Amino acid sequence: MARLNLNLVRPLLRKPRTLPFLIGDHQLQQPIFNITLKKHSLFQFQRSYISDMRKSAFEGNILRLLRNEIQYELQRSTPTQPVANFDIFTIDDRPGEQWIRLKGKFKDEGIKVEVTMFDGAIPASKSGGGGSTGDEVQLHITLIVNITKGEDGEVLEFICSAWPDSIEINRLFIRCGDKMSAQPYAGPEFKGINDELAAFLHEYMKNKDKTEFIRWMGTVKTFIEKQVE
Numbered sequence: 303m304a305r306l307n308l309n310l311v312r313p314l315l316r317k318p319r320t321l322p323f324l325i326g327d328h329q330l331q332q333p334i335f336n337i338t339l340k341k342h343s344l345f346q347f348q349r350s351y352i353s354d355m356r357k358s359a360f361e362g363n364i365l366r367l368l369r370n371e372i373q374y375e376l377q378r379s380t381p382t383q384p385v386a387n388f389d390i391f392t393i394d395d396r397p398g399e400q401w402i403r404l405k406g407k408f409k410d411e412g413i414k415v416e417v418t419m420f421d422g423a424i425p426a427s428k429s430g431g432g433g434s435t436g437d438e439v440q441l442h443i444t445l446i447v448n449i450t451k452g453e454d455g456e457v458l459e460f461i462c463s464a465w466p467d468s469i470e471i472n473r474l475f476i477r478c479g480d481k482m483s484a485q486p487y488a489g490p491e492f493k494g495i496n497d498e499l500a501a502f503l504h505e506y507m508k509n510k511d512k513t514e515f516i517r518w519m520g521t522v523k524t525f526i527e528k529q530v531e
Contacts, residue, residue, distance in 0.1 A: 368523040381513040390494050418444045464500040
C-alpha cells in the first residue's frame with residue numbers, strides 16, 4: 303500500500319512567515335501576507351481617490367464652460383418672448399421641441415401649419431437680386447400645410463419650402479377619407495400662406511433656435527450639478 307510522504311506535506315502545514323513589529327516596548331509578529339493585503343488595499347484606495355479627483359475636475363470644467371456659454375449667449379442677444387399670434391394664426395411654440403404649429407381659420411376653412419426649425423441651407427445669391435439678404439447662406443424651413451373645409455370635406459395638404467423672403471409650394475396632396483392623391487399645384491396663394499409668413503417664420507425660428515440652445519445647455523448643467531452634489 304502506498305504511504306504518504308510527510309516530507310512533502312510538512313511545508314504546507316507550516317505557519318505563514320512573519321515579520322516583527324513594535325507596539326510600545328513589545329515586539330509582535332505580523333504575517334507577511336497581511337502586510338501585502340494592506341498594501342493592495344491602500345493602492346486600490348489611492349487609485350479610486352485619483353479617479354474621483356479627475357472626474358470631479360472634469361465635471362467642474364464642463365460646468366464652468368456651460369455657465370460661461372449661457373452667460374455669453376444671454377449677453378450677446380437675449381431671446382425674446384415668442385409672439386402668440388401672426389396674421390390669422392395662433393402659434394403653439396412647443397418649448398423643448400424642434401417645430402411649432404400654427405392654427406387659423408379663413409371663412410369656412412381650417413388651416414393648420416406645422417413648421418420645422420432650420421433644416422437646410424443653400425449659398426446666397428451674389429448678384430444682389432433673388433432676395434439675397436446679405437448673408438452667406440439662405441436658411442431653409444419646411445412647412446406642412448393642411449387646409450380642411452367642413453368636418454367631412456377634402457383635406458388639401460401642401461409641402462412647402464420657406465426661404466427668408468419667399469414660400470415655394472413643392473407638392474400638393476388631396477385627401478378624401480382614407481385615400482390620398484398627389485398632384486402638382488399652380489394655383490393662387492392661400493390666405494396667410496405667403497411671402498410675409500416666410501419672413502416672419504425665419505425671424506421667429508432664429509429666436510427659437512437661440513432659446514432652445516440655451517434651454518439645452520441649462521438642462522445639461524442641471525444634470526451635472528446633481529451628479530457632483
